[in-house]
Amino acid sequence: MWNGKTVSVVIPAYNEEATVREIVQEVFQLPSVDEVVVVNNNSTDGTADEVRRTRARLVFEQRPGYGHALRKGMESALGDYIVLFDADGNFAAPDIQKLLVYTDCFDLVKGTRSRRELVEQGTYPPVLLWLVIVSNILVSKFQQLLFRGPVLTDAGCTLRLIRSDTVRMLLPFVTVSGAHFLVDLTNLAMIAKVRIIEVPVRFTKRRGGSSKHGAFMGLAGIACRMVLHTIKQRLLKSLGRYNAIRYDNQNVAIKGQAAR
Numbered sequence: 001m002w003n004g005k006t007v008s009v010v011i012p013a014y015n016e017e018a019t020v021r022e023i024v025q026e027v028f029q030l031p032s033v034d035e036v037v038v039v040n041n042n043s044t045d046g047t048a049d050e051v052r053r054t055r056a057r058l059v060f061e062q063r064p065g066y067g068h069a070l071r072k073g074m075e076s077a078l079g080d081y082i083v084l085f086d087a088d089g090n091f092a093a094p095d096i097q098k099l100l101v102y103t104d105c106f107d108l109v110k111g112t113r114s115r116r117e118l119v120e121q122g123t124y125p126p127v128l129l130w131l132v133i134v135s136n137i138l139v140s141k142f143q144q145l146l147f148r149g150p151v152l153t154d155a156g157c158t159l160r161l162i163r164s165d166t167v168r169m170l171l172p173f174v175t176v177s178g179a180h181f182l183v184d185l186t187n188l189a190m191i192a193k194v195r196i197i198e199v200p201v202r203f204t205k206r207r208g209g210s211s212k213h214g215a216f217m218g219l220a221g222i223a224c225r226m227v228l229h230t231i232k233q234r235l236l237k238s239l240g241r242y243n244a245i246r247y248d249n250q251n252v253a254i255k256g257q258a259a260r
Helices: 020-028 047-052 066-076 095-100 126-147 164-173 181-191 216-238
Strands: 007-013 035-040 057-060 081-084 108-112 160-163 196-200
Touching (some): 007 020, 007 066, 020 035, 020 047, 035 066, 047 057, 066 164, 066 181, 081 095, 081 164, 095 108, 095 160, 108 181, 126 181, 126 216, 160 164, 164 181, 181 196, 181 216
Parallel strands (some): 007 035, 007 081, 035 057, 108 196
Antiparallel strands (some): 081 160, 108 160
């Protein structure tokens, strides 16, 4: 619990048998965390068995896709604050505390891996690491420009904290099931004028499991989908597609129905 509010951590998992139990245990060591929700997204290994050996709540999502897994976890979480995390060891659990510090003033607290001092050596091969960081910065700046948003530097960072009422407001408008789910969510938050800030977090070496980045062509494809989806959302905003989103300073969820 944090300042009287409950905290849920959502961890999507696809074939993360080697690391998921260790990651869950590290997250539960934080006194502020009330629950961990692990979303098993069609794993073919022993991921589910490893989760059952922990205090985490295991849920299943049969629809393939990183976005589907994150959405299922956010819908299943019971906390006032929902933190998105990864099961492969790319993030440090104590950095969740950094995000919580800003919850008095912000509704969406995003991690950013763009600070060189916080990137662990060996995270990725040097060229791929450079591409990951630069592509995320460029996409973020494009988002920032189109939606006149706050300073953004890492479009694809999973580690982020969102108020549960903000989640309920935005999820009806989310249409993405793949790796650019996070860009969709951030764009919608800017459209709704949700209070957003980025916080530097550590980018640590993967300990195993699957990677949503892949090789260069896979990374380039994700970046292109992020950019194209951002353009689409900006056009839809101009056409009034998102007029049903309402937000006030107390973040009192949604008024009206999501446009179809």
